[in-house]
Amino acid sequence: MNTGKVLGERIRRFRKKKKWSQADLAEKVGVSNTFMGNIERGEKPFSLETLEKIATVLGITLYELLIHAEDLGKAQQSEVLTEIIDKLAYRPALEQKSALKMIDHLLDTIDSVKKSKN
Structure with a gap:
């Protein structure tokens, strides 16, 4: 998946979290609905200035948007x-560690059940 598509998907997720339509975001950013659709689908290049406006309107930093998009694309x-x-x-480290322990426990349980069925 290319970086433009990954970044567009990330923008779409943040937009949907705010329960905004594409038209809502486009209006707040000051671009056309068509252009916003192209951005979210990764179909057209856009400027860093536009990306900064999108991040600001979504209430996130440009760094958060870019770093996460890069990580998603690699993985x-x-x-x-x-x-x-x-x-x-954005949870505290302690909560993240607790969640990881719960996931580990859940996966161990799933693996045990699978082994017992075989």
């Missing part, structure tokens, strides 16, 4: 995994 993570990361990203 080509599933949408479910991305959602898990989004939910944990």
Whole structure:
């Protein structure tokens, strides 16, 4: 997946979290609905200035948007995994560690059940 598409998907996720339509975001950023659709689909190049406006309107930093998009592109993570990361990203480290322990325990349980069935 190319960086433009990954970044566009990330923008779309942040927009949907705010329960905004594409038209809502386009209006707030000052671009056309068509152009915003092209950005979210990764179909057209856009300026750093536009990206900064999008991040500001979404209430996130440009750094948060770019770094996370880069990480997603490298890993080509599933949408479910991305959602898990989004939910944990801004939690305190202690909560993240607790969530990891719970996930480890859950996966161990799943593996045990699978082994017992075989």
